[in-house]
Amino acid sequence: MRYIKQIKLVLITMLLLSGSVLDAQILDKSWHEITSKKEDDWFASAEAKTIADNVLLYQRDIGGWPKNIQMQKPLSEAEKQKLKALKSSSKDVTTDNGATYHEMIFLSKVYRAQPEPRYKEAFLNGLNYLLEAQYDNGGWPQFYPLKEGYYTHITYNDDSMVNILKVLKNIKDETGYFSIQPSEAVRKKVDVAFQKGIECILNTQYVQNGVLTAWCAQHDKNTLLPAKARAYELPSLSGAESANIVLLLMSIENPSTAVINSVHKAVAWFENTKITGLREDRVYNDEGKTISKIMVADENAPAIWARFMDLEDNTPFFSDRDGIKKATLAEIGEERRNGYAWYKTFPQKVLDKYPEWKEKHSSKNLKQLGNLFEVVVAKDGSGDYVSIQEAINNSKAFPYDRITITIKNGIYYEKVKVHEWNPNITLIGESKEHTIITYDDYFDKIDLGRNSTFYSQTVLIDADRTILKNLTIENSAGDVGQAVALAVNATEVAVINCNLLGHQDTLYASGKGQQYYKACYIEGTTDFIFGNATALFENCQIHSKRDSFITAASTPKEADFGYVFKDCDLTANDEVTKMYLGRPWRIYAKTVFINCNLGDHILPVGWDNWSKPEAEKTTFYAEFNNSGEGYRPNERVNWSHQLTKSEAKSYTIKTILGNPKKSSKKEWYELL
Structure with missing residues (x-):
C-alpha cells in the first residue's frame, strides 16, 4: 500500500x-x-x-x-x-x-x-x-x-x-x-x-522608365510615390517588402488582368535585381550577439536582394543615420551595419512559386469568348471576367447587336465607364440586392478644381442605348459633399430595378437625350437627382436622408420636358421634416410630379428658387393628382403650377421619351 x-x-x-x-x-x-x-x-x-x-x-x-x-x-x-x-x-x-x-x-x-x-x-x-x-x-x-x-x-x-x-x-x-x-x-x-487595398498596391507599384517594377517600404499618402522614413530609410525599391506584396497578389484566386500584369512585371524586376555570388557572414561575441557583418564572394551562395535599391537604376545602396547613400555595407558604421537587415532572400519564394502561378493564369489575357454578345462577370472566376470594366473594355465597339454583360452577385469595388463607342450594352445583375458596384470618390478627394463633382461617379454612362438592370450602384464616400453614384450623359438609356445609393448628388441625369428610370430606389441628401436630361422616373422610391432638396434640374431652355416623376413614392428618414421637391440649378429647370405619394417631409411650399428670383419666371415646376401628407397644392409657392387634366394627359411615356416623328418602328423603350 x-x-x-x-x-x-x-x-x-x-x-x-x-x-x-x-x-x-x-x-x-x-x-x-x-x-x-x-x-x-x-x-x-x-x-x-x-x-x-x-x-x-x-x-x-x-x-x-x-x-x-x-x-x-x-x-x-x-x-x-x-x-x-x-x-x-x-x-x-x-x-x-x-x-x-x-x-x-x-x-x-x-x-x-x-x-x-x-x-x-x-x-x-x-x-x-x-x-x-x-x-x-x-x-x-x-x-x-x-x-x-x-x-x-x-x-x-x-x-x-x-x-x-x-x-x-x-x-x-x-x-x-x-x-x-x-x-x-x-x-x-x-x-x-x-x-x-489591392487597388492601392497596384497604384503604388513604381514605374521606372515606363516599366512597372516593385514597391518602396512606404509611399506618400497623397502622391503615392516612394517616401522617406527614418534617416537611413530613403526612398527606394525594396526587395523584402515587395516580395510579400507579390505573394499576396499571387494568392488571389481569380485575379484581374491588372493584378496579373502587376505580378509579371514584379517577377521580371526580381529576376533583374537578384544578386548572386555573394553571401553575408557574421561575427559573434561570446554572448552570441552579432558584432560584425561581412560580405564574402561565394559562387555557390543562394540569390539575395538588397533592402534598398535606387529608384532610377536599381543599384543597391546603404546609409547610416546621416542619411547619406553609400555603395557598400562596409562603408557604414557598426551600429547600423550590424543592427539592420540589409539583404533578404524573400523574393526567392516568389520566383519559386511563379512558374506554377504563371501556368495557371497565362491564358488570362488571351481568353477566347464563345459568344461575344453574351458574357458573364463573376468575382469567383466562374464567368468570363472578374471585373465589370474589363468586360466593357473587351466589348466590340459600335456593335450592330446588343451586348449583354451578366454580372453575378458580389461587391465590385471599381469605377465603371461605358464608353461612347460601346452603345447597345446591357449590364444586368444577378440580383439588385447582392450585385453591388461601389466606389468612394468625392469632390475633395478628386481635388481637380471646381468641376471635381463630375469625376466622382462610381458608374459613368457615355454610350447611347445602355440598359442597367438589377444592380445596386453606390457612392460609399459618405456624407462628405458632392459624390455621384451614377452619371448618365447619353440618350435612350434605361435604368430598371436598380438601387442608386449616396448622399449629395447621387444621380447625375444629364445630356440632351432621353432617360428612363423604372422601379428604382434612389436615395440622397442634397440635389440628389440633378442635371439637364429629359428623364422619366416611373414607379420609383425617392428617399430623402436629410432636410434639403430632392432635385436640381438644369433643363435646356428649348427642351419640352425635364424631370418627370410618375407614380413614385417620396419617403424619408424619420428625422427629415423639411424637404423641397426641387430648386433650379439653371433657370429653365423643369420638374413635374404626377400621381406620386408625397410623405410629410415635403414642405408645404414645395419649391425653392435657389436665391434666383428670375428663375420664378423661367422654371416650370408642376404637380398633378399627387397624394399623401406632403401634397398641399394650396400652399405651394405661387410661381409653381398645378396641371389640369388636359395638361396632364400630355405627360405620357410616348411624348416624353418617344420619337416625335411618326414611324412604324417600335420605340426604344418598348424593346426593354
Whole structure:
C-alpha cells in the first residue's frame, strides 16, 4: 500500500513537472512564436486563457494594440491597473511590427477552444479598427490615429499592410482560418476594404522608365510615390517588402488582368535585381550577439536582394543615420551595419512559386469568348471576367447587336465607364440586392478644381442605348459633399430595378437625350437627382436622408420636358421634416410630379428658387393628382403650377421619351 502511494506521488510529481516544463516552453517563446503556434489543445488551457486576458487588457478602446509587447509575460496587479487606465488612450496604437495582427490571430485561436464572448468582441473591435484606419486611397498608415511624421505614409514596411490584407482576405473568403466571423454588413465592408487595398498596391507599384517594377517600404499618402522614413530609410525599391506584396497578389484566386500584369512585371524586376555570388557572414561575441557583418564572394551562395535599391537604376545602396547613400555595407558604421537587415532572400519564394502561378493564369489575357454578345462577370472566376470594366473594355465597339454583360452577385469595388463607342450594352445583375458596384470618390478627394463633382461617379454612362438592370450602384464616400453614384450623359438609356445609393448628388441625369428610370430606389441628401436630361422616373422610391432638396434640374431652355416623376413614392428618414421637391440649378429647370405619394417631409411650399428670383419666371415646376401628407397644392409657392387634366394627359411615356416623328418602328423603350 505504501509503495502504491509512493508511485502515485511520483506520477503526480511527474505530471506537475511536465506541466511546468510545458509552461516554461511556452513562456520562453516570443509573442510572435506563440501566435504562430498551430491550434491544438494548449489553446484550451488555463495558461492560454491567462494570456488572452492579458491581450484584452492591452487592447485600447479604439480596437487596436500597441507594438512590441510580450503579451505572455505575467502582469502584476499594479500593471493591470495601469493598463486599465490606458484603455481610453489611442496613443501608440498601430499595425507596425505585427501589432493588432498577432493579437487578433491569438484571440481567434483561443476563441475556437474557449468561445467566450469577450474574446469575440475584442477580435471584432480589432477588425473595426483596421477598417477605420484605412485611407480613402486604400492604404494604411503605420499608426492610427495618425501620428505626425513619416508614420502617416502608406506602410508596407515589415509587412504591415500585407498582414492587414491577409486578415481581410481570410474573412471575406470565409476560409475558416479565423474562428470569428463578423456580421454580413461588416463582411461587405471587409470585401470593399480588401479591394481598395489591392487597388492601392497596384497604384503604388513604381514605374521606372515606363516599366512597372516593385514597391518602396512606404509611399506618400497623397502622391503615392516612394517616401522617406527614418534617416537611413530613403526612398527606394525594396526587395523584402515587395516580395510579400507579390505573394499576396499571387494568392488571389481569380485575379484581374491588372493584378496579373502587376505580378509579371514584379517577377521580371526580381529576376533583374537578384544578386548572386555573394553571401553575408557574421561575427559573434561570446554572448552570441552579432558584432560584425561581412560580405564574402561565394559562387555557390543562394540569390539575395538588397533592402534598398535606387529608384532610377536599381543599384543597391546603404546609409547610416546621416542619411547619406553609400555603395557598400562596409562603408557604414557598426551600429547600423550590424543592427539592420540589409539583404533578404524573400523574393526567392516568389520566383519559386511563379512558374506554377504563371501556368495557371497565362491564358488570362488571351481568353477566347464563345459568344461575344453574351458574357458573364463573376468575382469567383466562374464567368468570363472578374471585373465589370474589363468586360466593357473587351466589348466590340459600335456593335450592330446588343451586348449583354451578366454580372453575378458580389461587391465590385471599381469605377465603371461605358464608353461612347460601346452603345447597345446591357449590364444586368444577378440580383439588385447582392450585385453591388461601389466606389468612394468625392469632390475633395478628386481635388481637380471646381468641376471635381463630375469625376466622382462610381458608374459613368457615355454610350447611347445602355440598359442597367438589377444592380445596386453606390457612392460609399459618405456624407462628405458632392459624390455621384451614377452619371448618365447619353440618350435612350434605361435604368430598371436598380438601387442608386449616396448622399449629395447621387444621380447625375444629364445630356440632351432621353432617360428612363423604372422601379428604382434612389436615395440622397442634397440635389440628389440633378442635371439637364429629359428623364422619366416611373414607379420609383425617392428617399430623402436629410432636410434639403430632392432635385436640381438644369433643363435646356428649348427642351419640352425635364424631370418627370410618375407614380413614385417620396419617403424619408424619420428625422427629415423639411424637404423641397426641387430648386433650379439653371433657370429653365423643369420638374413635374404626377400621381406620386408625397410623405410629410415635403414642405408645404414645395419649391425653392435657389436665391434666383428670375428663375420664378423661367422654371416650370408642376404637380398633378399627387397624394399623401406632403401634397398641399394650396400652399405651394405661387410661381409653381398645378396641371389640369388636359395638361396632364400630355405627360405620357410616348411624348416624353418617344420619337416625335411618326414611324412604324417600335420605340426604344418598348424593346426593354
